[in-house]
Amino acid sequence: MNARIGIVTISDRASTGVYEDLSGPAIRDTLQAYLSTPWEPVVRLIPDEQPIIEATLRALVDEAHCCLVLTTGGTGPSPRDVTPEATRAVCPRILDGFGERMRAVSLQYVPTAILSRQIAGLRGASLIVNLPGRPRAIRECLDAVFPAIPYCIELAGGPFLDTDPAVIQAFRPPR
Ligand SMILES: Nc1ncnc2c1ncn2[C@@H]1O[C@H](COP(=O)(O)OP(=O)(O)OP(=O)(O)O)[C@@H](O)[C@H]1O
Numbered sequence: 001m002n003a004r005i006g007i008v009t010i011s012d013r014a015s016t017g018v019y020e021d022l023s024g025p026a027i028r029d030t031l032q033a034y035l036s037t038p039w040e041p042v043v044r045l046i047p048d049e050q051p052i053i054e055a056t057l058r059a060l061v062d063e064a065h066c067c068l069v070l071t072t073g074g075t076g077p078s079p080r081d082v083t084p085e086a087t088r089a090v091c092p093r094i095l096d097g098f099g100e101r102m103r104a105v106s107l108q109y110v111p112t113a114i115l116s117r118q119i120a121g122l123r124g125a126s127l128i129v130n131l132p133g134r135p136r137a138i139r140e141c142l143d144a145v146f147p148a149i150p151y152c153i154e155l156a157g158g159p160f161l162d163t164d165p166a167v168i169q170a171f172r173p174p175r
């Protein structure tokens with residue numbers, strides 16, 4: 001079976017058609033470029049409602065068996081930005097390094113990078129990573145942390161994912 005990866009756009013406006021969702025497709029295109037292992041996307045487009053976000057994340061991990069779920073949007077300081085809270089609620093273990101690294105790298109691009117409260121965590125053998133909502137933030141953040149993701153999923157008990165080294169090199173420490 002192909003590895004499944006969840007792609008969740010969390011945006012009131014994109015989910016009601018006020019603007020076209022460009023960030024979910026940007027995640028899909030980025031993964032298509034990165035991964036040499038066969039995989040299939042499981043895509044969702046939902047509003048900034050914590051119960052809906054939690055239910056979506058649980059379903060993607062527990063029912064669709066996604067080994068990785070990437071969210072975009074809802075990480076900022078606006079009252080309706082609740083993606084980190086929903087992620088924390090469904091992940092018994094938080095991996096602080098992801099948020100730290102993504103914010104640090106993003107500061108090279110925008111001073112408002114520090115406004116993102118993006119986190120990552122493990123739900124069983126599945127990794128959930130928050131990305132900011134802007135389409136350009138997808139590649140800016142994933143280029144910085146993706147090299148650690150295949151090894152993280154492997155250590156957590158998930159499938160073996162490999163990358164195209166001409167695009168991005170997955171890092172696995174020598175044993
Ligand atoms: N999924 C998306 N597709 C395309 N553009 C987006 C998306 N999410 C955000 N943007 C762009 O980034 C800008 C800032 O996003 P903002 O942080 O307000 O979005 P959000 O909180 O993720 O979504 P919303 O406010 O609709 O719930 C938006 O005005 C829009 O231009």
Ligand SMILES: Nc1nc2c(c(=O)[nH]1)N[C@H]1C(S)=C(S)[C@@H](COP(=O)(O)O)O[C@H]1N2
Nearest residue numbers: 073074075076106112113116132133137140
């Ligand atoms: N790499 C990167 N990080 C970024 C940004 C960006 O454009 N690129 N936008 C910032 C901005 S302007 C905000 S408000 C926060 C939260 O965005 P969100 O609410 O759409 O998730 O992410 C920040 N992080």
